[in-house]
Amino acid sequence: MEREYLIKPFLTKQYTEISHGKGIYLYDKSGKEYIDGSSGAVTVNIGHGVEEVVTAMKEQAEKVAFVYRSQFTNDSAEQLAEKIASMTPGDLNWTFFVNSGSEATETAMKVAIQYWQEKGMGSKQKIISRWMSYHGITMGALSMSGHPLRRKRFVSLLEDYPIVSPPRGIEHAEELEVAIQQIGAEQVAAFIAEPIVGAAGGALTPPDGYYERIREICDKYNILFIADEVMTGIGRTGKMFAMEHWGIVPDIIALGKGLSSGYTPIAATVVSDRVMAPIIQGSKLIMSGHTFSANPLSSAVALAVLRYMETNDVVAQAKKNGEYLLNCLEKIKEKYAFIEEIRGKGMLLGIEFSPTILNTNIIDVAFEHGLLLYPAVGGIYGKDENCCLVAPPLTITRGEIDELARRLERSFASYERRMD
Ligand code: PLP
Secondary structure, three states, rough: OOOOOOOOOOOOOOOEEEEEEEEEEEEEEEEEEEEEHOOOOOOOOOOOHHHHHHHHHHHHHHHHOOOOOOOOOOHHHHHHHHHHHOOOOOOEEEEEEEHHHHHHHHHHHHHHHHHHHHHHOOOOOOEEEOOOOOOOHHHHHHHHOEEHHHHHHHHHHHOOOOOEOOOOHHHHHHHHHHHHHHHHHHHEEEEEEOOEEEEEOOOEOOOHHHHHHHHHHHHHOOOOEEOOOOOOOOOOOOOOOOOHOOOOOOOOOEEEHHOOOOOOOEEEEEEEHHHHHHHHOOOOOOOOOOOOOOOOHHHHHHHHHHHHHOOOOHHHHHHHHHHHHHHHHHHHHHHHHOOEEEEEEOOOEEEEEEEOOHHHHHHHHHHHOOEEEEEEEOOOOOOOOOEEEEOOOOOOOOOHHHHHHHHOOOOOOOHHHHHH
């Protein structure tokens, strides 16, 4: 065996090499076709190989690919920020660009802490989050993540932030109030949550009323509400932002993944006028940032993605076809005893398996059958980690959903035969 140089996630696994992609399909070097049933890591919202994005990328690269944000601004980043402001609810009108979802949530955390400092309330530094959550892999983002599997190795280095229960019922919203009262509101800067739990919880969707209560509690105790829409944002759940399902306006939103549909790395922290005001009047500087923040190339790509979504009414398509896909999954569930629950919204759907089987084994069988699924693991110890996400590009057609469902069923049938 020749030695390897690339560090891959699983160091001893033999990875298949992809040669190209188009729409919902990926093709490996042997010519095998895969339905990208998970949009990669729930990222490729408009599918692979979209010409308009490739053209925008080329045009921007020819003009200028990089300028440093402390020296210059650029038209693509300015336009992208304005576009995001036109899409977000309430007064969420300011955007800070970063390169990954982890950086977006970590920036959100820093902005929240800075906001209270600028208002003369510097003791408000703690961020409350939930078990069964994932906000990113960097140390700040991991401190906020209620994800035992990913925390374990670094736990002594992480901030000991309070963590409340996953959002299974309205009563779990009340836990936030209890946590705030225990710690003291004067210590708490913000509460962070994924509107619908993604990688840690297999599209676990809170009941109506949960976020309404969360918003009330945050307002009552002077605590900012950060919505981590890295996975759920940009149309994924059938609304541009998942929080719109409940009509709740957060103070800060973190975006990533679908913002560029995976064509280039870009993510964003969107901040309300209210939160920016004391910073603009005070220190006049966000104490964060990265070399590649707001770079013209990624900004132009994200802008092209958002324009494509608008022109092709992609969010409405995700809502309509998401319901169709949910229906297909419900029908499949009836035939297999090892499926416990189907849940989620739009094109972010989760399958929870019974504890008698292992999600990763099913995902491997689906891979053999040319269907990519995303594991939802490790968010909490116990049966909750045994899920997978079905989250194809939002542009998937009805016919393609039928084909996805056929491959899923074939995978389940084949898995069941192997269990016998
Ligand atoms: N937040 C959420 C909700 C996510 O799902 C993820 C990634 O899966 C992140 C943050 C971290 O994003 P990234 O992997 O781009 O750093």
